[in-house]
Amino acid sequence: MTTLFKYPKARRDESIVEDHHGTKVYDPYRWLEDPDSVETQEFVEEHNKITQPYLEGCDQWKNINQTLTKLWNYPKFTIPARHGDYYYYYMNTGLQNQNVLFKQESLTSEPVVFLDPNTLSTDGTIALAGTAFSHEGQYFAYSLSESGSDWIKIKIRDVVTGKDFDECLEKVKFSGVAWTKDDKGFFYSRYEQDGKTDGSETSANENQKLYYHRIGEPQGNDVLVAEFLEHPLWRIQSEVSDCGKYLFLSITKSCRTNLFFYVDLEKTGDIRGKLDIVRIVQQFEADYEYITNTGSNIVIRTDKNAPNYRLICIDLDNPEEKNWKTLIAVRLSPHENYWAACVNEDKLILGYIHNVKSLLQVHSLQDGHLIRTFPLDIGTIIGFSGKKKYSEIFYNFMSFLTPGKIYHYDFSKPDVLPTLFREINLSLEGFNSDLFAVNQVFYSSKDGTQIPMFIVQKKENVGTIRPCLLYGYGGFNISIQPTFSLSGLMFIDTFDGILAYPNIRGGGEYGEKWHSAGRLFNKQNCFDDFQWAAKYLVDQNYTQKDKIVIQGGSNGGLLVGACINQRPDLFGAAVSQVGVMDMLRFHKFTIGHAWISDYGNPDEKNHFENLIKFSPLHNVHAPRNVETQYPATLILTADHDDRVSPLHSLKFIAALHNEIDTCEHQLNPLLLRVYSKAGHGAGKPTTKKIEEATDILTFMYKALKLKIVKN
Template sequence: MGLTKGSLQSFLAFCPPPLPLMDLSFSYSFSISPLRGGGHAANRALLASLLETLQIQRLFCGSQETLRLSLGIGAFHHCFTCCVRSVSVEDSLCFCLCFPPHDAGSCSKLLDPGFLQSEQQAAKTIDIRWKSSSCMGIKSTATLMGVLPLTRTRKNISMSRRLRTVLFLCHQGHRNTMTSLSALNISLQYPPARRDDTVVEDYHGVKISDPYRWLEDPDAEEVKEFVQKQVKLTDSVLQECDARGKLRETITKLFDHPRYCAPFRRADKYFYFHNTGLQPQNILYVQESLEGEAEVLLDPNGFSEDGTVSLSTLSVSEDGKYLAYALSSSGSDWTTIKVLRTDDRNVEPDTLMWVKFSSVSWTHDNKGFFYSRYPAPKDGDVVDAGTETNANLHHHLYYHFLGTDQSEDILCWRDPENPKYSFGGSVTDDGQYILLNIAEGCDPVNKLYYCDLSKIPNGLEGFRNGNSLLPFVKLVDNFDAQYEAIANDDTVFTFLTNKDAPKYKLVRVDLKEPTVWADVLQESEKDVLESACAVNGNQLIVSYLSDVKYLLQVRDLRTGSLLHQLPIDIGSVSEVSGRREDSVVFIGFTSFLTPGIIYQCNLGTEIPDMKIFREIVVPGFDRSEFQVKQDFVSGKDATKIPVFIVAKRDIILDGSHPCLLYGYGGFNISITPYFSVSRVVITRHLGVVFCIANIRGGGEYGEEWHKAGSLAKKQNCFDDFISAAEYLVSTGYTQPKKLCIEGGSNGGLLVGACINQRPDLFGCALAHVGVMDMLRFHKFTIGHAWTSDYGCSDKEEEFHWLIKYSPLHNVRRPWEHTDQSIQYPSTMLLTADHDDRVVPLHTLKLLATMQHVLCTSLEESPQRNPIIGRIDCKSGHGAGRPTQKMIDEAADRYSFMAKMLEVHWIE
């Protein structure tokens, strides 16, 4: 079409913000004639104005310069990549237009002869130039298809005639060129990584190569060099991410608000955590009464200059005089227990090392506590705790007397015949029993033993010089269900269990008749019984999960009958703080748009008095700017998958929005609504639609939901997540090249599997600390405990489950397996050097594999979207990370997302 400067301005007024290209099957191009009679100088000026106004990025694809821009055409908002051989001499510019699949019906309209005939007369008035072209290396044959009018109107814009764009079909004949290019302005040079093709393992007759097994040794110099080069590469990419600085600044500003946890009472004191805003770690405070002045009891920020030493767990003695606390360094699961006197803040000499996966439970005589640990490393094997990869075996339960050396601790329980078992000890509220919880994996099942401390001759002191274990009695001695003690009156115990109740129930048993169990609160038909807390004598506060939304009730401990419904908004109960002697209970609540409320609930009145004790206020956050809804998506097998959607209020579903889809789907863990500063920022300033898909494998609908996404049915997790993504596209929230997926740990596995299975569906992927090598995960640290959810490659049947979806073993060049030119989405794999839960080797091996298969193994790779790794130092699996590290990581990953999706900052 012929353009003047005036019509150019009007034309640009119709253009939406720049959007990314789509790897889709419908490809079109059109031509724009330069100014007639204007000469090359005028044409160059016009083009420069066009490029500047549309914020076009200059890219390079081989030897051909390309430009990217976004235009609005009629009811459509689409992106173009224009290839320009010579801006100054070309008679016309050739653009390539891609329609998403849900616009296929609109595309087919262009083929309708009636539509074409109706537009022929109008087309005669427009200067149209046709030509065959080679666009982005795609050899194409131009065929006239029709005229698509631009008919949108706006106030204050006067158009003398309708602008029109001529489309013609591009037949793709060159498979090694993608229909989208990376948004980066730099050419990435991936560091070479040695491949050892001699490493081949036989899995039940199937030969599997493992060329990057050398990356499993964290102490090897070659591994350290690989990591350093990857860090350098990632830094070069992040420097190109325009929103990085603004994200860091804005997240920091919004993060700078006071935060509190619910208080808990011991003896005559109240304890609670508080952070003024940007302190690296939360500080533990103590006060004599709720109205009294609070004093700092323990400030972990003084343990390290960079804030990387954190509190992992703590327990206050029954008399309130001692605090036992466990410190973690650099985010490792390894902790060291210390003891502090609450009156004068003096730290006792007690130091307990090699503690992992442990609680701390005091005996009521205040002489000491139970804890769990692993054997110390053998002489010469001492390493930087948290960087080692050897399996965690032979968990032991110990009792520590105050004022003694760890070597004198009482060994209470061990099981050398079952080295993978883990043990946890908890003293009952009446102080009479120590309960021993035994687990083999992560399934919600456990054995349960008990020991009556009051009937031990000479008490625990009698075991100080002996070699015998505590005389535990076996109440439940199989792994067929989960049993969590809620309360006891002498020998009568109440348990929360999933025994014959996948949505959980409350049962009661008398230790004098251990085979007779009775239901106290029966299983709900629909809702999942999440928790029960005995308070105020014989009352319970129970929480249910109903379609991933919390319900809170007061019930009778003896009968299970409903006493009161406690009013809460749609969201999550984060904590219930209270014990049987407490008539006043504290309840923590959060939601997508509620930073946090701590309710004070007085159960001593006829009707519970529930009032706000503390409310977390985030300056600058206005919940009225946003909207939250929950949709239910039909999965591949018609299962209904809940999806939460958080967006700006009054969003228009035109497919133009960037979208972040988060998922987990494993280990019976429910992902419920919660407040996130960083996601509020990207929703407000990047226009992101944030979504959570509550896929199978989690605990959102009980144990049946969990089992439907584990072991042989693990593929259901990926199918559910993909269905959620397709739903967000089909309903107009986004389009594939605007869609980013994110997950951590088991959710990192989810992301890794989904980009392998549907690389065409996503524009960006963020995989945190993921389990990526499904054939060897069980060999490292606590990985053997995950076989309950995944299976184990040592078993032939389970090997065949795992090899089908293992992210490491299913990286393929998608352009070789489809008739479309598809590449992997821009991908960031995140890990940390002290992650001893999901060790970094998972991420490193997948990173090397993806870069080799998709990029460096080809002389000219079609993979333009970057594959990078963010490897943090002095960090672990996530817990205990200081505030600044959380802010920095959020700014890095979301600025990468913004750059890859071509999203621009909104003030």
């Protein structure tokens, strides 16, 4: 019998009730939305006092942690990228908290450390969040994040001397760096937010503004060049053209579609005030991304009239839509044009997704015709580097069983095939990828739609019933492609399990149509697809219901929360990481308003009526019997997550515990773990990654009553 817990009793404030379009909705745990209150902090501490001993007190926690640490301890590299006179790449010797940036004069010369983030904090919680070299590679702008927050600080380094300039740019969030051609400065976006900005706050991010910074000057001298005060939710991404003449502004207010403006910097001259902005696209109806330009003719990647994307040419002297020309036409499913880049002056590299697997092609910039297709196995291109002014490219290939293969190709030697520049190998003795099988299957969802799913297992276990880790996301046009997972490998190798990755609707695996089939009023399709994946795995004798653990993070955390509410009987355990759980108030915190494009606006009646149906917080219920009890559930969040605020997880676990307080049918544990000095996931130090992975695998071990077959 599973241990029964005495959970902390969360205070219910029954006075908090709101009228949503004629429907009264109580919100008794709204006090948990204040991260700074003593009561909230005590609530978190009380839960950690239960969950940490439950996990770390397990006799296998230490063994799992040691095994994971051994697995993790192998050299990792990223692709080289050329900037000016040097090549740059990141390396981690194995267990370093943060990757170290190296530079070298040639691909065969001795590399030297250029920037080591591990020296910036003792615990590795200061991370490199972004980088941008100036046009000639003379200067290097880099941004730092603390404790996993989306807030960053920008610093500037002289490439030759390796020394930083005095200035540090603050109050920056959701911003890149766009250098001007003269290397004297760059554009960046920042907020004028009052109060604390350390990632633990919940206030909405509004009124982002675009500034120009000159090297060597204090931030107070930065020039405000663009703002849109009448549109407080707009966010501004800037990019300077390859030739340096144009500044392009991509304006977003959600997680899809953007406006597209430009500025002629040659006409502007010295930047001393607001820029003269020309608006090309003035409606939020499609995505527009600058790729390159030849004079006034720019190449844009867009899904306007092309749900799987196309490349078009726009003449800035005649930018009206009627004058747009298609360079590379629409590719129908199962293709999606995922990304594009210009290299070697006149070549376009296009990355496609073909039935969820990467496809890499070269096209002509002049007329778009196909020049060649690079050979790839089943897997994913996770990194690419190349520039219009250089003939070399690098790309990193990863699969479920391959940590990374970095390839090099030089267009100045067209008869030479891409060569393997560097292969990333596990240091662990006894690991043999040939012992594993990767298969892609297609199963029917509730409405009959065919959903692709990857299944990874040991070859010797094919056809036998095994514990199953079912992972999903299903949102925001994000594709779940084959990638290497150490914790997933350990689930297979140590627990004799199988991994299943269904490409449920809401993702981008088959273009915008697949995305739209799982958003807004179609959001239930995501949950159905995930639940029917579990049914398929049971029906086809891969596993049993009580041996399935489901896992997802962020939007995937919402997926897990909704599914354990709707069909708790389908799963043996569940892990929800940094999930969106309150679907009636998500848009009121940090950057949550941007998610309306996928979820809908709760302030509108029709969207409210849709959201209330699946909002995890508002659909918690006491089980009718032991068979319908919630699966063993672990809710994970972090105190500096300013993407999906911890309040979602705190309110959800409080509601769960309230419903089962007097219910004798809930025997499985429902646990909350809140990590400190951590955020949504980006920049997390290796020690914290291993700690979290250990907690998750230990929880799975206990919840599914797994057997250790290999230590």
